[in-house]
Amino acid sequence: MDLPFIAATLTRRGLLTPGRPIRVVSQLNALRRWGWSLAGELRQAAARDPGRVAVVDERGATMTYQELLERSERLARSLRSHLGVQAGDRVGVLCRNHHGLIEAIVAAMLLGADAVLVNTGLSAAQLGTVAEEQGLRVLVHDGEFTERVLGLPGEVHRVDERRHEELIAAAVPGEQLQPPERDGRTIVLTSGTTGAPKGARRPTPHGFGPLVSIIDRIPLHTRNTTMIAAPIFHTWGYAALQVSFALRATVVLHRRFDPAATLTALVAQRCDAMFAVPVMLQRLMEVEPPQPRPPLKVVAVSGSALPGNLAIAFMDRYGDVLYNLYGSTEVSWASIAGPRELRAAPTTAGRPPHGTRLAILDENGRPVRDGEVGRIFVGNEMLFEGYTSGAGRERRDGLLDTGDLGRLDADGLLFVDGRADDMIVSGGENVFPSEVEDLIARLPQVREVAVIGVPDPDYGQRLAAFLALRPGETLDPEAVREYVRRYLARFSVPRDVVFVKYLPRNATGKVLSRELRRYFD
Template sequence: MLAAGQLRVLQRSGLIDLRRPLTAARKARNVRKFGPIAGGVRACADVCPDTVALIDADGELTYRELDERTDQLARRWMREGIAPTGVVAVLCRDNRTLVETMVATAKIGARLVLLNTGFSATQLSDVAGREGVTAIVFDPELASTAAELTESFVRLDASAVVREHVVGQGRIQPPARQGGFVLLTGGTTGTPKGAPRRIESPLAAAQFLDRVPLHRGRTILLCAPLFHGTALSQFILGLNLGCTIILHGRFDAKHAVAQIARHRCDAVVLVPTMLRRILDIGDDELARHDTSSLEIIFSAGAALPPALGDRTQRTFGPVLYNFYGSTETGTATIATPDDWRAAPGTVGRPPIGITVALFDEAGRRVTRPGDVGTVYVGNSIAFAGYSGGGSKKTVDGMMSTGDLGHFDSAGRLFIDGRDDDMIVSGGENVFPGEVEDLLYGHPAVAEAAVLGVPDDEFGQRLAAFVVRGGDGEIDEAGVRDYVKAKLARFKAPRDVVFVDELPRTTTGKIDRTGLRAL
């Protein structure tokens, strides 16, 4: 019954066409052999070759061009010694070099490691050694960061693909098995962990398409970076739907809005801090651009404060889809615009094929609405363990996200914070996220982050870091009074620090280690 439901979702979106069983079977084979990235490109090169696949700063590439260019690139790299047993790391901004590396590596059957452009040289070197990297592709502007890596690995050039007109050469055939890819966790200290992935069935796409109305042939703007699961999942989905994908590059709010208008984008994929910066350019600037084509604003990668989500809905209409999941578990839940309107701040419900449950510290299932437990996810594409060893805790076949949450009476999930973020202050349990969400609703607060710090008297106390903005003024006493007026007094932050901006990771999450350093 599950497979039948997934097939209905995929048929509705246009990802498969059961009226053409041979085409559907060929596409499934391409995904199984090449993987979802190169498999999607190959399938669309057959079905819609002249559709624009990619737009970046250098122009457009059709699906035919992307397929042919990456065939030639894969052949060149194989002549240079890259084998299906190899591991290719890529350190690139969001551009065609990155995409062509992803596709060509999959066509060889080698494993791909997506390196975070914000990591230090030491972190990258540690990752490369652990993952067994044999070759690397990088942007010239990142040469200094990649310098330590190029001494140990083959440097591959993907910047200029030259067509080779070889009679009878034909297309590259699928490798014996797909190489898969490795996503890195977003840690800000130490060595990031690697989460290997292989997706062998197009049915996995149903977990997005069940809740997000993305259809074949749409135009998607990717503002979030491709090395992160937020954008990568939607990139893969877009390729398999024959969509036109626009790579934004270094984020600029005004440029993003201009791209939405110029290309008549149906969907934009971003993290909450990008969404806030778009809204902060002001109503007058937004009114200069026609964004009426937008049907989907896909927010993921970090918690979306209720005030920010409400502001988004007021500005762009009922188009907000709030995604919750992790690098390890994949998708957990997605909140639709209707979910958000009914319960601002929710991350929604699990889509088809996914199970989400809460468990307490003793391993007992938490079912009563409002009661808090650790979030566990059952997902067919959850990883099988970190590449360096170890995994997440599992219960009944479901994997922990490390977050605490609760369901409301309608079955919608809310995230209360990380299980290691909760503090005990004077014997009371406090979730910093609750205070953060409240502060975001103050008209004079642009951003806020709250965390626990040691306290001699109470064990721990709350410290708030606030970025001023918007309408009105606020001082330290104003922050405390605002919280005391709406929450229990013990939840008011003892320390209030005003900053120009909050430190963030390259994927848009608040860098709490950086906050503590302040």
Template sequence: MYMTQGLHRALASWPDRVMTVCGSRKRTFATVAERVARLAGGLRQLGVQRGDRVAMLALNSDRYSEYLLAVPWADAVLNPVNIRWSPQEISYSLVDSGTTVLLVDDAFAPLLPAIRAGAPDLATVVYCGEEHIPDGMVGFEDLIALDLPLEDARRGGDDLAGIFYTGGTTGFPKGVMLSHANLTVSVLGSLATGYLMDEDSVSLHAAPMFHLADFATWYAQLMVGGTHVFVPAFDPVAVLQAIDTHRVTDMLLVPVMVQLLLDHPAVGEYDLSCVRGILYGAAPISEALLARALTVFEGAGFTQAYGMTEVAPIATLLGPRDHRAGRLRSAGRAAPHSEVRVVDADGRVADPGTVGEVVVRGGHAMLGYWNRPDDTAAAVRDGWMHTGDGGYLDADGYLYIVDRIKDMIVSGGENVYSAEVENAIAEHPDVAACAVIGVPDPEWGERVHAVLVCRPGCELTLEDVRAHTKSLIAGYKAPRSLDVVAALPVSGAGKILKRQLREQYWTDTTRQVN
């Protein structure tokens, strides 16, 4: 199968149905298909050839959706850019992937000078915003107006569909290579549960579209038909208004987004009875928050997804019935397309209830890391993707995540690798040594916490450390709390004992992650 297949099916079945809603713009499947073919032709005129990487740095919009279709239509490879990255990180990903064409909107056009400084081979920038086209850029709508529709390449199967960058344990992002088959297997398997949307659904995109979680919901809705509604970014009022106005039936949120919606004083002013399904991930939802959510979103079914970019992205699902049965601490059971095991340090299958590393196998497991064969070999062994998460399966096959083997923090639904943050903090001239850990946080699930030693005669505040860190890496990775200590605990081999640093924060919890 190929990524554009759902669009062709909808074009044959219901061409006049509304496919996208973005602000005041509404476009049918027929209109979108025509625009996608023309945009693909425009990309070809820019020199995009088979396998070339085309990146996009933008907030959510109908044009983002068209980019996701036009790039494979043109026989090229997607490279959605993390909108929360610093210009330095963005440039690194563009250089690493060999990307020469980048689409940007109004929110990110001002970053172009800094991005270009770090990515001198970036040949073409396409402006997909709403204002006047800046100098040196090509207009998104101008490419479509060329009226040079391209025949769909129907790029599919094991061909590379996209490079999706994720945090790196060594401080540099890694490009996860996912094929059309990887993405399609994950989506069709998840749809087979009946937990997700159908052809009559109206799906809201409030989570960032660069992220594979929202991408998966976009692709699922594309596969079955239905309508996509876009808000530029998560904002409680914008989300509430979109639900009420467009009668949204399905959406992806992380628990902190659910909390912000419920806590907003205007929540009672909107009719939210149309919502049928809420998919969430990154962290379990508390019983208290779920009870409140079920009152506000009356009749909505909640589904938790567990996975990672490397498995495109869904491995397990906890459906609405499981939520009602009180299994909220579980990450669910293996999705129909996924095989999940827990193994010990020697790779042997662990007994039910015994904690080990969670490994995943199936047609959704990545092709590998872009230009990183050693990292690929370390992560995928004997066909199993090693997640770096510690957990156990119960006798009924439900997965419980209890710890992380990888040195990773999940804060507000975003992965933060400690090494990235430590490398940035260590560049501060007043820092002698540092360690970064994840600690519990009622709003973000986990927050990034730094423990550091200052150089003699120096002092640092949290504001100092945050400002320095944000000048080098994405703001969401900057520490939200700080301890300054005289010395860090180390092992006999000189390794910092992070578990010892974490103990004081996690002593009252049954799991060592949120």
């Protein structure tokens, strides 16, 4: 990425504003010595703005950047002296969004250990598999998960919230931490909607490039007040934390997402930015908007497709502040859609940001024509380093396979048609469930919808639609089929229309298709 572009973007977002010389030098020295990991970003923020509030949570905890750094350092020293954590070890973090999660991640990285971000929705059996496959030495967890972690191997040290505070209090005073021999990595677990999650090794940024790619297209500024509603154990929530620390933002956290409480906090804390997943926007739209409205300038979403006309409805209520990032744990980001693009095409994933390459390829690795569906490949500075199992993903000419199918229109806008393994072949025709989902989601009676492929003895596969309706609404299955038949080809009409109270979702808001398929077992 070219230096003039980096400098111009950093200037626009307030990162090159003058400051007290001693603090600026200390800030740059922190980055030089500790790098661009979350630990390095926290150190540079504490060096430049030590008294600025770093974290506010719903339980009343308010910490400055200096306080957060000091607590993280004390925890790191105790993990090393009391539990024997060293560079190269792995520390699992099973926490909801609060300051303790941040302290655990940073403490691991300060020692050169890898932080394994554990999905809070995993079962006890899945946690045991994760602990074994990732070789956890320590698991830091919230008290609510105590029963779930009782069956972990005895060699895994379990640190609940009480023990967390004890370790901070027991830290050896005056002991200085030095940059570790190796950088601690972040290991993100894939969401596991189809089975056991896999660990994906995330790279450490090597400069301003990744940050600039995002904030060039999403207008976040230094010292924003940012609500991170997306779970931080997920790639998107973790990215939000990295960006927030880089910008020395005040981060507002709630352990659980509640739409009414979120709106109250957005107003009370005067948040000008929020990171969320699309299902959270759906829930916010079901709550009466507060007066006055939150002073939001940016609402950035990722993690799944924006259904129906959600983008338009949300912006009609809260202003043209919505930004949709398409990416994955493996490729980080691929494209970003801003308000103008979402107004014109509410389901678009936008365009690649600066420094990102994107290609739509056929099965032989050749580019397809505009409008044709193919496999989405992406290249940028933050492609993952592979799964902890040693497996990887297909690469072509420096681009990584996302596992998704999509197309580019004549204006260069990307549209994602869904996972390659979600596409079904029904009677010889290729059918994309996401297209049918998007159409049904536009019905005013529908609160949420999922469309999946199920086995069919005559056609190989057929579509089944699962609908959760808004309170007091009714729909007839044949009316749904007729509605789809009016707009799409006959092979896109769902044979089965099933009404459910709610769709099963994992902790990041993704629909659990395997749970829906049980209706047809």
